[in-house]
Amino acid sequence: MNENRLQKELMGVLAVWWREFKVFQREKSRIVSSIVQPIMWLFIFGTGIGATVNMSSINYQDYIYPGVLTMSVLFGSVFFGLYIVWDRKLDVLKAVLVAPVSRISIFLGKVLGGCTDVMLQIAVLFLFSFLFPAVNVWGIPQALLLLFITSVALVSMGLALGSLLESLEGFQVISAFLVFPLFFLSGALFPIDDKLPAWLTGLVKLNPLTYAVDGVRGALLNINVFPFYLDFGVIVIFAAIMLLLGSVLFSRMK
Amino acid sequence: MAIIETRKLTKSYGSIQAVRGVDLSIEKGEIFGLLGPNGAGKTTTIGMLCTIIRPTSGSASIAGYDIVQRPSAVRSKVGIVFQDPTLDTILTGYENLELHARLYGITSALRKKRISEMLQLVDLTDRRNDLTRTYSGGMRRRLEMARGLLHRPAALFLDEPTLGLDPQTRARIWDYIRKMARKEQTTVILTTHYMEEADQVCDRVGIIDHGQIIALNAPGNLKESMGGDLVIIRTKEPPLVKIKALPYVREVKFNDGVLEITMKDAHLHLSGLLFMIPGVECVEIRVPTLSDVFIKLTGHDIRDDSAEDSGSWIDSVARYRQKGK
Numbered sequence: 189m190n191e192n193r194l195q196k197e198l199m200g201v202l203a204v205w206w207r208e209f210k211v212f213q214r215e216k217s218r219i220v221s222s223i224v225q226p227i228m229w230l231f232i233f234g235t236g237i238g239a240t241v242n243m244s245s246i247n248y249q250d251y252i253y254p255g256v257l258t259m260s261v262l263f264g265s266v267f268f269g270l271y272i273v274w275d276r277k278l279d280v281l282k283a284v285l286v287a288p289v290s291r292i293s294i295f296l297g298k299v300l301g302g303c304t305d306v307m308l309q310i311a312v313l314f315l316f317s318f319l320f321p322a323v324n325v326w327g328i329p330q331a332l333l334l335l336f337i338t339s340v341a342l343v344s345m346g347l348a349l350g351s352l353l354e355s356l357e358g359f360q361v362i363s364a365f366l367v368f369p370l371f372f373l374s375g376a377l378f379p380i381d382d383k384l385p386a387w388l389t390g391l392v393k394l395n396p397l398t399y400a401v402d403g404v405r406g407a408l409l410n411i412n413v414f415p416f417y418l419d420f421g422v423i424v425i426f427a428a429i430m431l432l433l434g435s436v437l438f439s440r441m442k
Numbered sequence: 443m444a445i446i447e448t449r450k451l452t453k454s455y456g457s458i459q460a461v462r463g464v465d466l467s468i469e470k471g472e473i474f475g476l477l478g479p480n481g482a483g484k485t486t487t488i489g490m491l492c493t494i495i496r497p498t499s500g501s502a503s504i505a506g507y508d509i510v511q512r513p514s515a516v517r518s519k520v521g522i523v524f525q526d527p528t529l530d531t532i533l534t535g536y537e538n539l540e541l542h543a544r545l546y547g548i549t550s551a552l553r554k555k556r557i558s559e560m561l562q563l564v565d566l567t568d569r570r571n572d573l574t575r576t577y578s579g580g581m582r583r584r585l586e587m588a589r590g591l592l593h594r595p596a597a598l599f600l601d602e603p604t605l606g607l608d609p610q611t612r613a614r615i616w617d618y619i620r621k622m623a624r625k626e627q628t629t630v631i632l633t634t635h636y637m638e639e640a641d642q643v644c645d646r647v648g649i650i651d652h653g654q655i656i657a658l659n660a661p662g663n664l665k666e667s668m669g670g671d672l673v674i675i676r677t678k679e680p681p682l683v684k685i686k687a688l689p690y691v692r693e694v695k696f697n698d699g700v701l702e703i704t705m706k707d708a709h710l711h712l713s714g715l716l717f718m719i720p721g722v723e724c725v726e727i728r729v730p731t732l733s734d735v736f737i738k739l740t741g742h743d744i745r746d747d748s749a750e751d752s753g754s755w756i757d758s759v760a761r762y763r764q765k766g767k
Contacts, residue, residue, distance in 0.1 A: 200547075279524070286522055287517065
């Protein structure tokens with residue numbers, strides 16, 4: 189009986205995941221645009237700033253490559269999560285929510301679906317890694333693991349916020365006051381060293397994404413500010429908290 | 443055995459009582475209509491039975507499972523078609539059904555067979571690989587009904603299944619509902635405010651107004667309770683005594699050349715009646731409809747609390763008719 193129940197829930201998770209993957213396959217324009225943006229950061233922003241910025245040991249474009257990967261995870265994940273506001277508006281979720289599957293399973297299916305989308309986009313960005321000579325190819329699996337955990341955390345966060353929002357207007361507010369600060373304060377575009385003013389260093393250290401960027405940079409470029417266990421620990425805890433928060437808010441939705 | 447039982451089912455939102463102590467018992471295989479104006483409590487009642495809305499008090503069970511104690515078991519036993527469309531328009535018709543089958547734990551071996559069965563039942567087999575956003579309103583509704591039946595529920599709930607569709611499509615949807623109920627042997631509970639349509643489809647109807655069931659019977663019996671058909675004949679000198687003596691005649695009124703006869707089964711007895719009356723100029727038969735029943739039943743209600751603003755269309759129709767009398 190109990191095993192049967194678990195199996196049903198598992199099928200529910202897979203069902204939602206399956207649906208998200210179908211949607212992902214169908215929305216080709218979304219995939220393309222999600223890849224074009226990081227490429228512009230790398231080649232236009234990176235080349236432009238790199239022309240004047242002089243880093244002692246490394247090319248600036250190579251330096252921001254891990255940061256831009258993390259940024260893609262951030263944007264892709266949070267906006268995937270927020271997308272449920274739209275689903276709710278169109279009543280797409282209504283039929284799913286009355287199925288004999290717990291809210292938590294539906295939530296987990298959504299998280300998995302979001303992570304799959306984001307990781308597939310990241311995989312495409314890794315194809316460009318040969319253009320950045322400093323990148324250590326053997327560090328890619330470790331970087332993927334870190335980015336995956338980060339994606340779990342951020343999709344959960346997006347879903348948590350999406351369960352609270354009533355309308356799409358909240359998108360702008362969340363972009364301005366959450367997504368962009370998380371990005372700019374993550375050290376994705378600049379090194380965290382003693383040249384930074386203290387207030388900025390403080391804010392950067394409070395941002396869990398900083399540790400994701402640092403971990404990925406460590407894996408790909410061998411440049412770390414923090415030890416690996418700290419990077420890994422912080423994002424695992426961040427993901428755990430967000431999963432918990434997301435499942436609670438999603439269960440209470442409506 | 444009753445598939446659905448409710449006892450004093452009640453839902454309040456703050457001080458507003460949306461549903462007040464509804465008692466229903468719906469048998470297996472029945473097509474049951476819950477009729478009433480907008481805001482009468484139809485959707486709330488269905489919401490509670492489908493475990494979407496938690497009742498404030500009272501209880502209900504579906505296929506033996508209590509809606510509050512065993513919501514998950516209840517959910518696997520019911521199919522729902524909501525008032526507003528809830529199809530995933532980015533998926534094809536087939537994929538919508540597949541998603542549903544997966545969510546309801548239908549194993550992959552059964553899934554394919556069941557999906558093609560249901561697509562066939564609603565005549566959507568040749569459109570199965572098209573995105574549902576390209577479907578017409580009637581097609582979407584049909585696919586939703588197929589989806590609701592996919593997991594072989596004991597009861598299928600249809601909330602305003604014909605709302606927003608044109609008359610021709612509405613008639614077709616009712617045909618499908620009848621066909622599906624018969625083929626799948628499912629109990630169907632539907633809400634509607636199209637009284638004539640409910641009359642044709644439902645085995646029994648419950649009339650709900652202000653959150654209470656005010657009548658519960660077969661449509662025929664409800665109309666019967668109106669006292670019979672009304673035959674209006676324009677004539678000069680009717681043999682009133684002879685007409686009154688007829689066994690099927692209940693009431694006769696005559697003034698100003700207009701003869702009004704309330705009688706049973708006018709369609710059977712009309713020719714016999716007309717033989718007795720000389721110089722008939724014209725004849726009109728009025729058969730009571732469910733709408734008449736509703737107006738009769740709620741009409742009292744409106745008089746009782748006329749100060750209350752009841753804005754629904756049926757109320758205004760009732761008021762208009764009363765003024766006319």
